[in-house]
Amino acid sequence: MSKTPQKTYLYKFHVQKGRMEVFAGFEMPMWYKGIIPEHLAVRNNVGIFDVTHMGRMLVSGPEAEAFLNYITTNDVSALTPLSAHYSTMCNEHGGIKDDFVLSRLEEEKFLMVYNAGNRSKDYDWVVNQSRSFDVTTKDVSDNIAMFAVQGPKAEQTLQEISSQNLGEIKRFKCGWTELAGATSFVSRTGYTGEDGFEVFVWDTPLTSPEKAVEVWNEILKAGKEFGIEPCGLGARDTLRLEAGMCLYGNDIDEDITPLEAGLGFVVKLQKEDFIGKNSLVKQKTEGIKKKRVGVRMLEKGVPRSRYEVWKNKDKIGVVTSGTVSPILECGIAMAYVPTEHATEGEEVAVEIRDRFVKGKIVKFPFYDPTKYGYQRKT
Amino acid sequence: MKIGGYEIPEGLYYSKEHEWVLIKGDRVIVGITDYAQKALHEIVYVELPLVGSKVKQMRTMGTVESVKAVSEIFAPISGKVVETNQNLVENPELLNGHPYTDGWIAKIQPTNLDRELKSLMNAQEYAEYISKLEE
Numbered sequence: 110m111s112k113t114p115q116k117t118y119l120y121k122f123h124v125q126k127g128r129m130e131v132f133a134g135f136e137m138p139m140w141y142k143g144i145i146p147e148h149l150a151v152r153n154n155v156g157i158f159d160v161t162h163m164g165r166m167l168v169s170g171p172e173a174e175a176f177l178n179y180i181t182t183n184d185v186s187a188l189t190p191l192s193a194h195y196s197t198m199c200n201e202h203g204g205i206k207d208d209f210v211l212s213r214l215e216e217e218k219f220l221m222v223y224n225a226g227n228r229s230k231d232y233d234w235v236v237n238q239s240r241s242f243d244v245t246t247k248d249v250s251d252n253i254a255m256f257a258v259q260g261p262k263a264e265q266t267l268q269e270i271s272s273q274n275l276g277e278i279k280r281f282k283c284g285w286t287e288l289a290g291a292t293s294f295v296s297r298t299g300y301t302g303e304d305g306f307e308v309f310v311w312d313t314p315l316t317s318p319e320k321a322v323e324v325w326n327e328i329l330k331a332g333k334e335f336g337i338e339p340c341g342l343g344a345r346d347t348l349r350l351e352a353g354m355c356l357y358g359n360d361i362d363e364d365i366t367p368l369e370a371g372l373g374f375v376v377k378l379q380k381e382d383f384i385g386k387n388s389l390v391k392q393k394t395e396g397i398k399k400k401r402v403g404v405r406m407l408e409k410g411v412p413r414s415r416y417e418v419w420k421n422k423d424k425i426g427v428v429t430s431g432t433v434s435p436i437l438e439c440g441i442a443m444a445y446v447p448t449e450h451a452t453e454g455e456e457v458a459v460e461i462r463d464r465f466v467k468g469k470i471v472k473f474p475f476y477d478p479t480k481y482g483y484q485r486k487t
Numbered sequence: 488m489k490i491g492g493y494e495i496p497e498g499l500y501y502s503k504e505h506e507w508v509l510i511k512g513d514r515v516i517v518g519i520t521d522y523a524q525k526a527l528h529e530i531v532y533v534e535l536p537l538v539g540s541k542v543k544q545m546r547t548m549g550t551v552e553s554v555k556a557v558s559e560i561f562a563p564i565s566g567k568v569v570e571t572n573q574n575l576v577e578n579p580e581l582l583n584g585h586p587y588t589d590g591w592i593a594k595i596q597p598t599n600l601d602r603e604l605k606s607l608m609n610a611q612e613y614a615e616y617i618s619k620l621e622e
Contacts, residue, residue, distance in 0.1 A: 128528070143529050144554040343555055409576075411532050411552050433531045433554060462534075462550065 199385030259305030302352025353473020
């Protein structure tokens, strides 16, 4: 971590327009206009994020499916070409090594997109596990630019510069297109709870950023009529939190299993064998002791990571992420509490400095999914 | 005066923790500076000192929070809190919009004003101080 921070293709843009901070070894924009206006742009219109700091690797070969089924918890066999799913990799104890999105490009070729902070850990782990399989792994993090275009106007924005009809790509599907003339892979996925795409500008080495910068600028131009905002990591964090999505290192890590984290939907225990399966089967049979829940504050106060959660006179858990929700205009948090307290509607208190601030346990997402997010009705 | 995009009104006293002090008769009004509010950005929550409580110079008297971070407000002057700006409870963004006027934080009855003023900076000194921080 003491190395000089890395820069993405958009470094010049970020420095000119944004407030910079080092995140996971990268110089990244925290915000441009501000976290709240950027957050609202994504919920109401569209926003674009530079997420080139994330890790990306290609896994290919005749045994790619078998190998990925062995190291990940979700069912890779169910993934048809040009589909994507969310998944986790676990250690032998069922603790989460990382969470990521896996896209199947072809029958024998996959793209894995994982957390910036786990770039080298994940790549080393995957390479080490792959030795007895007929697969090839390739770290393409510095050869493919990655942007997220998120919000109800994301499709309309990208369509203006896309050679392919993006309406044909449904949620968690992917496809190839040209964006402003640049060959790009797009998946209808994201980390905001909103509809939107993650855009991979193919064959763009970090050393010649021109093509990536042009696609970014063209997206901004195309989205202008829809109120697009460039968004920093600040809004990315408040958006994913409102949507109830985990941040690795905060809400999940190697000491937490996907079952405890409420990610059981990406753990397919009927699969033949995979790393961590025995531990997860055992935990499933015995029942989990703690669980990740949402806490919505009923009184003024902003819950933050590591604040304690109390029930009556007992300390029952710890906040792993917290902020003030720009949509709900109150404090929201994720916390781990014993299963017996993980009931929707249960009143708890979060200790904020010397005060006990009332909150209640709620389900994810924090917002009303009929009004916000990709399932919105209006 | 304005230095590097930061307002620094003349006639106020400034602390190294970016609070300001305005002397008004036998009381002082205190708040946070333009530099402080710009560094915090988007203030969403303010915890004010209790009226009647005693505060000590350069000890915590409250908290301001932005979306991302928590920051303490230090008392720039010791004394008894006689009034706090209740508008900040519902409208914490006043601290961003008007740090030196509508965004004032508290009025204090000072106990050791003359001596404590010596440890604060005037506008000129504070301007030099923040331009060094910006380097």
